[in-house]
Amino acid sequence: MLWDRARAIFPGGVNSPARALRHLQSPLIAERGEGAYLYTDRGKLVDFCMGFGPLILGHRPKPVLDAVKAWLERGWLYAMLTEPEVELGETIIRHVPSVKKIRFVSTGTEATMNAVRLARGYTKRDVIIKFEGNFHGSHDYVLVKAGSGAATWGIPTSAGIPADVAKLTVVVPYNDVEAFRKAIREVGDRLAAVIVEPVAGNYGLIIPDIDFLKTLREETERVGALLIFDEVITGFRLGLSGAQGRFGVIPDITTLGKIIGGGFPIGAFGGRQEVMDLVAPSGPVYNAGTFNAHPVSMVAGLATLRELERGYPYEVADRAAEKMARGLEDLAGRYGFDVVVKRISSMFQLYFKRGDVKTPQDVRESNEKLYLKLHEIALSHGVYLTPSQYEVNFTSSMHTDEVVNEALQALELAFRKLKLV
Ligand code: PMP
Structure with a gap:
């Protein structure tokens, strides 16, 4: 069997x-x-x-199937720039308010890993705040009190993460403004970023109070940290502008995945120009990938977004x-x-x-x-x-x-x- x-x-x-x-x-x-x-x-x-x-x-769906089939005839990996990646990037930037420049990677995990690294590189600080039950993929910075399969299987904090890494991730109850304010006071000027699912979709579904999201925006700005919205689920699901458009709270960095690849492997992170310009090769924050902006994911994502625009x-x-x-x-x-x-x-x-x-x-x-x-x-x-x-x-x-x-x-x-x- x-x-x-x-x-x-x-x-x-x-x-x-x-x-x-x-x-x-x-x-x-x-x-x-x-x-x-x-x-x-x-x-x-x-x-x-x-x-x-x-x-x-x-x-x-037929539009995605047709786009992928047509592209496959041309081969599928060149390690060069392609037209669909530019078009998908432009389409995302047109719709998602916080994203002025973007980098495509292959998974949501890579998107959040690079977003956190970028925030640390930008602020030159180390500590991040994440929220209990939020899931940002399976890398060391964020597998602390995580949701999704990690919660289902009762291993929200993974073994194998060095204590010295885990202690840089401060975990706060989701949707709890007071607990968040307290954490901000404690971490102070060591805070590089707050990463959050603007609607929590990995611990069942938890819809945040708008005040919670607004407080994240105000407090990160006040202490000079960056706000990262992990819109891997909500991006292009809560409408073309995602949760940030829906709630009118605009983060510094946004991570995307899932829908923007039309069912093929995808991730992306984007944000303000001055922040994104720190990403290699224009800056010192390194990211690279053999499969970054894979053309099949690009054409599938583009066909999907074109349908959503209708x-x-x-x-x-x-x-x-x-x-x-x-x-x-x-x-x-x-x-x-x-x-x-x-x-x-x-x-x-x-x-x-x-x-x-x-x-x-x-x-x-x-x-x-x-x-x-x-x-x-x-x-x-x-x-x-x-x-x-x-x-x-x-x-x-x-x-x-x-x-x-x-x-x-x-x-x-x-x-x-x-x-x-
Ligand atoms: N962030 C969120 C909000 C997610 O829901 C997920 C996956 N479910 C990820 C990141 C990780 O994405 P991937 O599985 O593509 O690595």
């Missing part, structure tokens, strides 16, 4: 922990994706994971997420479960708890076991919810009313069964 072969050669049988699905006997095996659906070893599933965020146009994908995806959120609340109510459902744009998550979800602590107080049970039952009825309480569900422009109705009908059966468990 494929799973046995995988287990024999990959740690935990997978190549990224979030795919292992702790609560199931074995991970899912994908065969193909089409629109809002995944075809797997468990059959055809309505997908609400969407590759953990990049696939805002659904699986295998507006309709946001309308469909946002409406789908809203219908799902209301539908889940309604089903939970009918079957007697206390739930909180959070939604912004085309992201949503469900928590089995009373009250509200505004902090990582609120997420931890929800009933994770019930979530995983619902996930498992929903899967058997053809719906693939995001596979952890610490991730979010995504909709796409292929999640039409028809697809959402199909999913909610399946989820009704799932809630009915959940009641009997």
